Amino acid sequence: KSLAAIANETDANLRIAATEALTYIGATSSVSSLLGATKTGNAAARRAAIEAVAMLGSGTEASALEGLAKGSDEAAKEIGKIVEVNKPALAAATECKTDAACWSGKLADANIKVRRRAAFQLGWMNSKENVAALVKAVEDESSAVRMAAMASLSRLGGADAKVLDAALERWNDKVEYKNSNQELKRLIERSRNEG
Numbered sequence: 518k519s520l521a522a523i524a525n526e527t528d529a530n531l532r533i534a535a536t537e538a539l540t541y542i543g544a545t546s547s548v549s550s551l552l553g554a555t556k557t558g559n560a561a562a563r564r565a566a567i568e569a570v571a572m573l574g575s576g577t578e579a580s581a582l583e584g585l586a587k588g589s590d591e592a593a594k595e596i597g598k599i600v601e602v603n604k605p606a607l608a609a610a611t612e613c614k615t616d617a618a619c620w621s622g623k624l625a626d627a628n629i630k631v632r633r634r635a636a637f638q639l640g641w642m643n644s645k646e647n648v649a650a651l652v653k654a655v656e657d658e659s660s661a662v663r664m665a666a667m668a669s670l671s672r673l674g675g676a677d678a679k680v681l682d683a684a685l686e687r688w689n690d691k692v693e694y695k696n697s698n699q700e701l702k703r704l705i706e707r708s709r710n711e712g
Contacts, residue, residue, distance in 0.1 A: 521547040524569065525554045529561035536569035541668050543641035545573050552581055560592070564599045571603035572634050576611030579604055606634040617644040624654050624666075632662045640669025648675045655701060656684050663697040667704045678708040 523535035524547065532554065539547050551573070554566035567585070570578050582604065586597030605628045613619035613635075620642070623635035636654050639647045651673070654666035670676045685701050688694050 520544065521550045524551060524566065525557070527558035527562055529559055529565065532558060532562045533565045536565040540569050540572045540637065543573070543637065545575075545641075548574050548578065552578060555582065555585055560595050560599070563596060567596075567599050567603050571606040571630060572637060574607050574610060575614075576607045576609075579607045579611075582607075603630055606630040609634055610638075613638070615642065617642055617647060620644070621647045621650050624650055624657075629659045629662060632657060632659065633665045636662055636665035636669055640665075640672040643673065645673050645675060648673055652676050652680055652684075655681065655704075656688065660694055660697045663694070664700060667697070667700050670704055671707060674708075674711055676704065676708045678705050681705045681708060 520535045520539050521544070523531055524539060526532055526535070536551065536554075539551070548570055551566050551570050555563055555570060557563070558566075563585075567582060570582065582600045586593055586600050605626075609620075609623050609626070609631045613623060617639060620635045620638045621644070623631050624639075626632050626635070632654070636651060636657075639651060648670065651666045651670050655663055655670070657663050657666065681701060682705055685698060685705065688701075689698055691698075
């Protein structure tokens with residue numbers, strides 16, 4: 518409840534932090550509150566709420582998001598672009614629902630938002646049979662997908678530290694993955710400590 522309240526703050530920085538936290542914990546119960554937040558604040562604040570709805574929603578929220586883009590002013594056009602970028606994640610939720618095999622297949626989707634949602638979803642569903650697929654997603658081209666995969670692996674456990682070490686070796690020198698590589702180092706230590 519506290520995070521959902523912060524996610525409704527109009528300050529973009531507060532909202533971004535709260536919506537990311539809600540997303541990482543899989544707080545699907547906050548979607549209706551987040552839908553309200555999509556209507557307030559500046560573009561950055563609204564983007565954070567829209568992205569959280571796309572990650573947490575069941576798919577039925579697509580029409581509500583589309584309604585945000587009504588109007589011909591620049592603000593409506595900008596929100597419309599944000600909605601369009603995020604709608605594929607909701608379409609995947611409509612298609613896959615609670616089917617772990619479907620979500621696992623979405624880890625290879627061409628759309629980054631869909632892959633990120635799939636990586637989160639498998640962790641929220643406690644899909645231990647997809648640990649190997651999530652380990653592969655740790656090397657996704659998108660840092661956002663990598664971070665979602667690592668969040669799910671932290672939740673599920675069972676990742677092979679040696680395989681993760683090899684992934685880190687391949688990507689450690691890539692500046693664009695600096696933040697996700699730091700998280701990967703933490704995941705490797707947690708994986709070693711499981712045994």
